[in-house]
Amino acid sequence: MTKLGQWLCGLALLGSAWAALALAPPGLRLPAPYRQALLPLPVYLLVAFGCYSLATVGYRLATFNDCEEAAAELQEHIRAARADLRRQGLRF
Amino acid sequence: MAAGGADKFSVLLPTYNERENLPLVVWLLARTFQESGNNFEIIIIDDGSPDGTQEVAEQLEKIYGSDKIVMREIISVLFSSGTAYIHGMKHATGNFIVIMDADLSHHVSLHFIKQKEGNFDIVSGTRYKGNGGVYGWDLKRKLISRGANFITQVLLRPGASDLTGSFRLYRKEVLQKLMEKCVSKGYVFQMEMIVRARQLGYTIGEVPISFVDRVYGESKLGGNEIVSFLKGLLTLFATT
Numbered sequence: 001m002t003k004l005g006q007w008l009c010g011l012a013l014l015g016s017a018w019a020a021l022a023l024a025p026p027g028l029r030l031p032a033p034y035r036q037a038l039l040p041l042p043v044y045l046l047v048a049f050g051c052y053s054l055a056t057v058g059y060r061l062a063t064f065n066d067c068e069e070a071a072a073e074l075q076e077h078i079r080a081a082r083a084d085l086r087r088q089g090l091r092f
Numbered sequence: 093m094a095a096g097g098a099d100k101f102s103v104l105l106p107t108y109n110e111r112e113n114l115p116l117v118v119w120l121l122a123r124t125f126q127e128s129g130n131n132f133e134i135i136i137i138d139d140g141s142p143d144g145t146q147e148v149a150e151q152l153e154k155i156y157g158s159d160k161i162v163m164r165e166i167i168s169v170l171f172s173s174g175t176a177y178i179h180g181m182k183h184a185t186g187n188f189i190v191i192m193d194a195d196l197s198h199h200v201s202l203h204f205i206k207q208k209e210g211n212f213d214i215v216s217g218t219r220y221k222g223n224g225g226v227y228g229w230d231l232k233r234k235l236i237s238r239g240a241n242f243i244t245q246v247l248l249r250p251g252a253s254d255l256t257g258s259f260r261l262y263r264k265e266v267l268q269k270l271m272e273k274c275v276s277k278g279y280v281f282q283m284e285m286i287v288r289a290r291q292l293g294y295t296i297g298e299v300p301i302s303f304v305d306r307v308y309g310e311s312k313l314g315g316n317e318i319v320s321f322l323k324g325l326l327t328l329f330a331t332t
Binding site for chain 2 (some may be wrong): 002003004036053056057060061064065067068070071073074077078081083084085088089090091092
């Protein structure tokens with residue numbers, strides 16, 4: 001199954017479970033407080049996911065390594081390379 | 093028959109206008125391989141560069157020997173990584189293929205040692221884990237990179253931390269198999285390779301790499317990548 005397929009299945013499952021419990025038909029009725037809590041659940045979850053996303057990306061952005069050493073090392077390598085290659089006859 | 097079944101590494105370098113960088117990359121690669129005692133060859137696939145890249149490649153061939161430097165030219169208007177790799181692989185005699193950028197953004201390192209540790213089918217360089225990272229990126233670029241990667245992780249759950257990186261080591265037969273199956277271009281092509289590899293059950297190891305922003309030369313990246321990246325991502329999401 002494709003990822004899209006998995007998402008659609010998952011959403012269909014959760015969606016129908018939510019609809020069954022929150023928008024309850026008389027046979028399945030939960031006590032009123034439960035139904036009231038369940039009703040806005042999708043929106044809460046969406047907002048929670050949004051917050052999680054922001055926090056995660058923010059954290060990863062803050063901890064994104066700056067490779068100072070690698071850059072310095074590269075400059076050194078370049079100098080050595082140019083010198084060596086010139087010696088071996090390369091015309092730049 | 094290869095003596096003792098020793099490993100040989102074929103490095104594929106697609107180039108376009110890399111006259112300045114190419115000798116340096118080749119020198120670094122040659123030195124790294126020679127220091128580690130590994131058998132290697134470097135295959136340069138040039139897209140008809142007008143700046144004399146091929147002429148420099150020919151000089152390098154004289155210096156290092158034509159068993160070590162192989163130059164192949166393709167002239168195509170729509171040069172993509174995929175085309176370059178296909179051409180390059182035809183001439184590769186190694187049993188491991190290394191793909192990387194020829195513009196010195198990939199800091200040459202002993203990527204392949206990791207392969208030995210875990211006998212992986214693919215070793216992927218990652219900028220996001222361990223002491224991997226970048227140099228010369230402003231906040232905006234980092235944000236876009238992390239943001240795009242986050243969306244990719246959520247949608248594709250690929251099991252690898254850096255999907256758009258292009259510094260990788262593949263077993264030759266694994267790369268051939270993946271090339272047959274992959275259809276995208278550019279960044280998305282690199283992502284598709286990893287996703288397909290997962291599907292086919294190949295093992296993927298990760299090695300932290302440093303991505304150092306352009307030392308010489310103009311960056312070839314244009315402006316519309318974000319849109320084409322998202323389009324590609326959604327295509328992968330819907331088809332894999």
